[in-house]
Amino acid sequence: MARSLVDKIWDAHVVRSIASGQDVVYIDRHLIHEVTSPQAFDELAARNLPLFRPNRILATADHNVPTLNQHLPIVEPLSRSQVDKLTENCQKYGIELYGLGHQRQGIVHVIGPELGLTLPGTTIVCGDSHTSTHGAFGAVAFGIGTSQVAQVMASQCLLLTRPKRMRIAVEGQLRPGVTAKDLILYVISQLGTGGATGYFVEYAGSAVRSLSMEGRMTVCNMSIEMGARGGLIAPDATTFAYVEGRPFAPKGAAWEQAVSYWETLYSDDDAVFDAEYVYDAAEITPMITYGTNPGMGIPLTGHVPSQVPDSEAESFDKSLKYMGFERGESLLGKQIDYVFIGSCTNSRIEDLRTVAAYVQGKHKAGHVEAIIVPGSKQVEQQAIAEGIDKIFAAAGFELREPGCSACLAMNEDKIPAGAYCVATSNRNFEGRQGPGSRTLLASPLVAAITAVQGRIVDITQYLN
């Protein structure tokens, strides 16, 4: 029978199906960080349970880490205790930890792929909603709750209901200045934040296929922002070229064998999807959000909607009030205070290169604070090796040390109340970047141009 990609991977991991219709699914890879693991470890300890396969777990410290002076002890007490707890638990249970100061430390969804831990055809979980990022490799990857983190630790399995399948195809060629981030912000603006609830989304079509792995990760990363359980893209030559030679990738004969299996991972021609959408790449323009959820996105040259359904009017106006915007207005010309380039959506080396290529020989506007937080130690080192750090410094952009940083401001990197920040991250919720902060989500290219201009502009007029 014709099967979709998610079903092929799912079927290969079902240990047992139970009478209720749910499946016990084997998990290949479990990533953990300091925020959602402590309660799971406590549960194991309380029940005196050992880890089933400690070598399938990998830990990193990312959410609470400072992005300045990482060689010094963490100053903020809560952050310090979270990171210390992770270190203690990893020692106690024999889990590999890429903690602060480690050459492989970084945002969990950045280091998995760059180390070759994220492989096609695998099941990957983490107590973190943006685990969907790893789906870019053709993996079934999804965020789990803390009690599930404990279940995977104890059994390497989860009891799950098979997700519904959705396919979103974007066909054609993206226009100049339009990136993977614009593509996914556009899709979410069309479907809304609940548009994919209960589904696993497969992204397809020639525009998706032509994206780099970094771009595909950006797209899959934001699947959760439209309610999807996960997102994935069939692996292809682009995927294999990215994975080959990475530290944890299979080598030699094992590599050949792996690739021949991975080549079977695509949705069969007559596979049935529970929902399907097709978009035209040429319709997509550089995007920005104006509101307080990622579905509130418009073209940079567009207008804040003037009409919304009555049932949404109250929350819509509340959101606009928070942002200081009016119905029907254009955002062009609005002054911006901060630019944050980072997060598991857009902090990979390709993102930094895009920014560097634009800002080389230019300087940020005087009133703007521009911060670049690499997704990992390796991205940081690569940026230094390529001399990108010097381009940033000359342009007045501050290159920090890796972590989640101002994506959710669990460390000191907070945007002040009332200030506007164009951010390359994935969430623009009220207070997300600090109490009262106002976030406008955009691509790294839009962020770079905004930092230089100091206000929101039609970037197509400013492309190099």
Ligand SMILES: CC(C)[C@H](C(=O)O)[C@@H](O)C(=O)O
């Ligand atoms: C802290 C963590 C549980 C959370 C998530 O699950 O997504 C965070 O990473 C976020 O982006 O809001």
Ligand code: SF4
């Ligand atoms: S970078 Fe942001 S979205 Fe990604 S895991 Fe960290 S806090 Fe969550």
